[in-house]
Amino acid sequence: MKKEIPLLITFIAGMVMILQFFIPHRPFSDLQQLFNTWFLIITVFAMILGLGNLFKVHTKRLQRRPKGWWYSIVLLAGFAVMFTVGMVWGPARGTPFDYLFWNVHIPMSSMMFALLAFFVASASYRAFRARTPEATLLLVSAILVMIGRVPLGNYIWDKLPLIGDWIMSYPNMAGQRAIMIGIALGIVSTSLRIILGIERTYLSGK
Amino acid sequence: MILMLMVGINVEAFDTPNESSKILSSSELPAPPTEVLVKDKPNDAGGSIIVTWGKSADDVEENELVKEYRVFRSGALDGEFELIGTANKGFEKFVDGTTIDGTQYYYMVKASDGVVHSQSAVSEAVSSSAQWFHTDRISMLVATAIICFLILWFIGKAKKGEELYIRPIAGLEAVDDAVGRATEMGKPIMYIPGIADMDDIQTIASVIILGRVARKAAQYETPLLVPCCRSIVMSAAQETVKEAYISAGRSDAYDADKIMYLTDDQFGYAAGVDGMMLREKPGAIFYMGCFYAESLILAETGHSTGAIQIAGTAMPSQLPFFITACDYTLIGEELFAASAYLSREPLLLGSLKGQDMGKAIIIAILIGGVIMVSLGFTKIIALLATG
Numbered sequence: 001m002k003k004e005i006p007l008l009i010t011f012i013a014g015m016v017m018i019l020q021f022f023i024p025h026r027p028f029s030d031l032q033q034l035f036n037t038w039f040l041i042i043t044v045f046a047m048i049l050g051l052g053n054l055f056k057v058h059t060k061r062l063q064r065r066p067k068g069w070w071y072s073i074v075l076l077a078g079f080a081v082m083f084t085v086g087m088v089w090g091p092a093r094g095t096p097f098d099y100l101f102w103n104v105h106i107p108m109s110s111m112m113f114a115l116l117a118f119f120v121a122s123a124s125y126r127a128f129r130a131r132t133p134e135a136t137l138l139l140v141s142a143i144l145v146m147i148g149r150v151p152l153g154n155y156i157w158d159k160l161p162l163i164g165d166w167i168m169s170y171p172n173m174a175g176q177r178a179i180m181i182g183i184a185l186g187i188v189s190t191s192l193r194i195i196l197g198i199e200r201t202y203l204s205g206k
Numbered sequence: 207m208i209l210m211l212m213v214g215i216n217v218e219a220f221d222t223p224n225e226s227s228k229i230l231s232s233s234e235l236p237a238p239p240t241e242v243l244v245k246d247k248p249n250d251a252g253g254s255i256i257v258t259w260g261k262s263a264d265d266v267e268e269n270e271l272v273k274e275y276r277v278f279r280s281g282a283l284d285g286e287f288e289l290i291g292t293a294n295k296g297f298e299k300f301v302d303g304t305t306i307d308g309t310q311y312y313y314m315v316k317a318s319d320g321v322v323h324s325q326s327a328v329s330e331a332v333s334s335s336a337q338w339f340h341t342d343r344i345s346m347l348v349a350t351a352i353i354c355f356l357i358l359w360f361i362g363k364a365k366k367g368e369e370l371y372i373r374p375i376a377g378l379e380a381v382d383d384a385v386g387r388a389t390e391m392g393k394p395i396m397y398i399p400g401i402a403d404m405d406d407i408q409t410i411a412s413v414i415i416l417g418r419v420a421r422k423a424a425q426y427e428t429p430l431l432v433p434c435c436r437s438i439v440m441s442a443a444q445e446t447v448k449e450a451y452i453s454a455g456r457s458d459a460y461d462a463d464k465i466m467y468l469t470d471d472q473f474g475y476a477a478g479v480d481g482m483m484l485r486e487k488p489g490a491i492f493y494m495g496c497f498y499a500e501s502l503i504l505a506e507t508g509h510s511t512g513a514i515q516i517a518g519t520a521m522p523s524q525l526p527f528f529i530t531a532c533d534y535t536l537i538g539e540e541l542f543a544a545s546a547y548l549s550r551e552p553l554l555l556g557s558l559k560g561q562d563m564g565k566a567i568i569i570a571i572l573i574g575g576v577i578m579v580s581l582g583f584t585k586i587i588a589l590l591a592t593g
Contacts, residue, residue: 018350022343025336029251039405043438050437050467057466068485105471112473116499119506127530176522179538181568183520186542187407188353189561193546194410198361198553201417201446201545 007197014195055079141167236271236317237263238324244313244332249343252307252336257300259326262317265295276316276323277302283312283328305334346592352567357560364556372558377516377534378547381492384514385422388489393513394429395419396488398479398504400495400519401435401472404442408520411542412495413442415518418548419492420450424459428489432465433482435475440467476500480507493517493532494541497524505531518544539565 017035020028058072082100089095128139147153148164193199240260247254257277264271277300278287293300305311310331316323364370388395397419399412416432423430430447434440444465451460468478480503483491491508493501493515501517501524508515509531517528518536528535536544539561546554571590578586 022340022347023338024249024251024340025338026251029336036405039403043403043436046437046441048437049441050434053437053440053463053467057463060463068481071481105474108477109471109473112477112503113499116503119502123502123506123527123530179522179525182537182539182565183522183542185353185561185564185568186411186520186539188350188564189357189557190407190411190414190542190545192354192357193554193557198557199414199545201414201549 003200007200011195011197014191018195141171234264234271235322235324236265236319239275239315239317239326242313242315242326242329244311244329246332246334247301249337249340252334253305254301254303255305255311255313255332255334257302257313257315257329258298259315261296261298262324265317271319272317273320274318275300276318278314278316278325280312280314280328281309283331285312287312287314307334307336309333343592345590353560353564356563356567357557360559360563361553361556364552364559367552370552370555370559372547372555373562375536375540375543375547377518377536377540378544380514380516380534381419381548382422384490384492384516385419385426385428387514389426389428391489393489394431394486395423395490395492396431396433396479396483396486396508396513397492397494399432399434399439399443400493400497401475401500402496403436404438406496408496408541409436409439411545412518413439413446414545415492415494415541415548416443417446417450418545420447421454424451424454424456427456427459429461430464431482431486431488433468433475433479434465435468435470435472437467437470440465472498472500473503476503479504483507483511483513487511488513491515493519493528494536494544495519497521497528502527502531508532 013035016028016031020031023029055076058075061069061072062076082097085096085100089097091097091101124142127135128142129135144160145164145167147156148160148162153160153164190199239262242257242259244255244257247256259275262272262275272295274295275293275297276289277291277293279290279302280287290302290304291300300315302311302313310333312331313329314325314327316325360370385395397416399416400406400409402409404410404413420430432440432443432447434443444462447465448457448460448462451457468475483504484507488508488511491511491513493504493508494517497504497519498521501519501521505515505517505528515532516534516536517532518541519525519528520538520541522538525535525537543558543561546558575586575590
């Protein structure tokens with residue numbers, strides 16, 4: 001029964017979601033929203049699990065003192081500060097919580113995002129080394145698209161932006177759509193395996 | 207009243223008494239909308255009626271006689287009409303989503319410049335209703351039925367013991383090597399299940415693959431680290447890894463703390479995982495699931511640690527980043543094929559074969575469609591379109 005009940009729930013939920021896609025009549029039309037609401041409720045409760053796990057893992061790290069254990073102090077201190085100011089003053093505009101969110105959290109997130117520019121540069125350097133015919137093709141297409149999308153491209157040759165647009169609209173779009181079709185088929189296949197209980201890895205595969 | 211008659215405007219053209227005072231500044235009445243047609247909104251759960259009309263002859267760019275259309279509704283032909291909504295100049299359609307199924311309604315549309323209005327004739331009676339089948343999705347239903355039939359057909363063949371050939375997928379062939387390499391180096395394996403929640407099919411596929419990787423890690427006694435971005439994913443991953451360790455006979459080696467929650471924040475998660483990579487120096491890193499802008503931040507950091515990296519995602523925009531920074535990349539459908547491929551179980555391989563046959567049919571339809579449209583048989587487009 002430990003395996004049969006989850007499989008039955010999965011089958012019923014999966015079939016209902018397929019039916020609601022083709023049947024607009026109530027109650028089917030309301031089911032997706034209902035399931036989303038249930039999911040949100042579960043997510044809120046799972047958040048408690050997540051926070052508990054975070055607290056447990058980093059408390060243990062402080063006790064065991066592995067390499068880099070002091071980062072756990074920063075994490076727990078940040079957690080405690082945000083939790084305290086949030087509980088005491090609330091999250092409204094102008095509160096200390098709001099101040100810390102906009103002046104500590106957001107700048108740090110932006111900094112991580114900004115790092116992407118440097119990673120793109122280093123990854124491009126490796127990808128664009130023309131060692132194979134495919135890499136050479138990639139290099140040439142990338143140069144045409146990049147130069148075609150900046151004013152300089154138009155100054156060099158007024159057809160460059162058109163070539164860049166053609167690469168994006170035809171070879172690139174065709175490739176992307178082929179991938180999307182494959183993904184859609186993969187999703188159907190995976191969903192069917194799970195709904196029919198053929199895929200049971202999450203239940204130890206038996 | 208005489209003044210009003212002089213400028214040719216009907217008293218009924220005013221919605222509110224205050225507007226009558228503004229009439230003095232207006233000299234022209236806009237031409238009324240024509241042909242007000244009403245119908246029940248198709249393929250819905252009821253409660254909606256579509257109102258369409260022909261534009262007023264004065265609804266042109268050059269003049270301001272028509273600024274909007276006002277849609278009125280009444281429960282009786284000679285009853286009082288109430289304003290239910292407006293549509294901007296140039297529009298010819300309004301969806302009334304406030305009807306009660308089975309109740310008859312009459313509609314009338316007024317062209318308005320904001321001050322004076324000219325009204326159309328009253329429409330025929332109409333009522334809304336709910337439908338039991340979405341007729342715009344017939345082609346999708348047929349396609350789904352064919353693909354499901356093919357998958358089930360090949361699963362049936364696999365059940366009978368028939369040998370099925372599955373094309374080799376380099377990224378999946380390398381999974382064993384990656385786990386083995388991490389074991390030989392005495393380093394942990396890191397598995398990153400993406401940043402989406404469990405309601406994303408990519409995350410579900412990722413957790414399934416995690417089960418396969420965890421079983422191998424348990425067999426080789428290699429530590430497995432799974433930093434999660436969502437609490438539910440963490441719970442699902444813990445259960446999956448635990449089951450994998452139990453089925454590998456190594457339940458004693460299972461450590462729930464190795465499958466940890468970091469944060470829901472996208473870049474906070476990227477920072478946390480990057481830090482773990484640099485401290486733990488894993489021998490193999492798996493990126494399986496849904497990724498956004500953090501994909502390259504993670505993959506480049508992983509590359510800098512010298513780990514063997516295998517990625518898989520169905521996000522086309524992130525694939526180039528993974529292909530650049532990782533040793534192997536599962537492109538789109540290969541992510542969903544991974545579990546079946548790794549398990550080599552006939553039933554799962556049967557579903558893969560069905561998936562491939564579905565792809566062959568779609569390729570045939572694409573080629574046939576291109577030829578037919580090129581020859582002028584454009585009806586094929588409407589036949590295959592979905593709503």
